[in-house]
Amino acid sequence: MGIRKRTVGVWGIWLLASLALAGWLGLPLLKKDTPKTAFIPGAMTHGHHQIELQCGACHGDGFNSQEVLQDACVNCHGDELKAAQDAHPKSKFTDPRNADRLANVDARFCVSCHVEHRPELDVGMGVTLPMDMCVHCHEDIASERPSHEGMGFDTCASAGCHNFHDNRALYEDFLLAHAGEPWLKPEPVQPPRHGWRHDMDDAELVALLRGDGPPPASVKEPEHWDGNAHAEAGVACTACHGSAEQWVDTPEPLQCARCHEPEVEGFTRGRHGMRLGMALSPMTPAQSVLNMHVEASHRELTCVSCHGAHDFDTQKAAVDACVGCHNDEHSNEYLRSPHHDLWKREKRGELPPGSGVTCATCHMPREAHNGDVRVQHNQSLNLRPVEKMIRPVCLTCHGLEFSIDALADPHLLENNFRGKPDIHVPSVDMARERDESRDGKKGLY
Structure with missing residues (x-):
């Protein structure tokens, strides 16, 4: 009985000492002048690091709600999503017939792919993205499109290829409409600025x-x-x-x-x-x-x-x-x-x-x-x-083929487009081949 009391007493002392130590270490964090960076679990991507001290911008009043985080993403990026011709809208993944697609990537929520406080996942320009995301749903793409046979799972989002939210630049009719354009258009000029609208009388x-x-x-x-x-x-x-x-x-x-x-x-x-x-x-x-x-x-x-x-x-x-x-x-x-x-x-x-x-x-x-x-x-x-x-x-x-190749060439991006691309993305070529094989057209381009 005495041993049991001593054991309980030791644990009680240990618990009180732990609470006292936690209080002593945590008290400075509650002071007004304590930098909020002390609470950040990991570095922000450089797309968001400027607002890392405004935690509530993303988390609201809590830190455990996926819906709150989703609302925060849409509040800032909703206009871009509306403007995109999205082949992967949220409605596609709320359809029960596609429930199995969510097992690996729950595409209903932005944070399933775009994770913060994990800079090691950054694939460039402050965007975190799992590189094998596409293959979870499109592993058998080569059976539908033989031209994709042998392509790596991490090549889907290459410049000139696919963009999860908006691949307008890659629609085949768009590629074909711009096939054969010269690399530099004659007398290129950007449109002049004009007009100034306001809501006042x-x-x-x-x-x-x-x-x-x-x-x-x-x-x-x-x-x-x-x-x-x-x-x-x-x-x-x-x-x-x-x-x-x-x-x-x-x-x-x-x-x-x-x-x-x-x-x-x-x-x-x-x-x-x-x-x-x-x-x-x-x-x-x-x-x-x-x-x-x-x-x-x-x-x-x-x-x-x-x-x-x-x-x-x-x-x-x-x-x-x-x-x-x-x-x-x-x-x-x-x-x-x-x-x-x-x-x-x-x-x-x-x-x-x-x-x-x-x-x-x-x-x-x-x-x-x-x-x-x-x-x-x-x-x-x-x-x-x-x-x-x-x-x-x-x-x-510029013509479309040149534009795709130039944007895919990291050296050309670095030297600010001095010279011609050393990389060729075959998007337009593939569209031509598919169009010719489908309709029996030859030599139209």
Whole structure:
């Protein structure tokens, strides 16, 4: 009996000591000034690392609900999924006839494939993806399409091949329609920007642009104001800086959204502005996982970081603003590329407007919206998978076969497309062969 009491006493002391130690170690984590990184179970992918301190953006109030995480994914990426012609919609996997497909990959939930806090699964551009995902459902694809015989299970998502969410660039009728195109189209020019839409009537717009009267007498007109788009539109200083009585030297980072809501919405969905979209401080190049110029490390990224506070120079924003921060190989090689040569010739007036190729041409392409042509300010939108650039960007100047091959060539991506591809993706060839064998057509291309 005495031994039993002593044993219970020892365990009791051990339990109290453990609780005391846990409390002593855990107490600092509850303090307000404790960095939230102490709670992160693993590093974030570089697609999300900027918002890692805003845990609630993905987890809500809890950390164990797959539905909460799914809602968070759709809240940020839902528009992209709606725009995609998805061959794998959620409805396909909620169909009981496909229940067996979920045994290996539960495709009803984004996090089944795109896992956070597991950077070792990153397949590039901050996307985590199991490389054998496709083969779980399409293991017998060679029996349906002999052309796929012998292809590796990890080649499905190669540039020029399949994209789980949207393979529009690979539909056979699209491939065949663009078969035989020259690698460079004659006189390629991107569409001009035009139109500026807003939801205000004329009186509201005029009141907004006029602001709250004149600025304080001590405020002088900025050096670069004359001739810029805002000056020509009659925008008053107080429209951005507030009234003379409540003057603000530096407007809020998202002040531009009062007039430019679509552009700001795109900006806050991309990696440059996503921290602002999550009510965090602006991103700085020092927070990037890419190589950046040291002197730009602490530059805060807002609208005026690229456009300037008063000159609003779109030419500067298209190139200089980008290479002023980015110091990676792809960005540096742009300055020695044929694309940059075209841009310099356009600026000198040797080529018509739209002939030059800037950083923004590819990463912030122009899109048609209800008769307007706007710039897409989400510079991350067409980065991954890379073939998302084909339709809105590459085909403006190049043929489809060249575009697919160029995007599949890692060396060409690195040197910013100086030269021709050393890699050939046979997507168009396969479409031709299948079309000829099916219809008995020969020599049409």
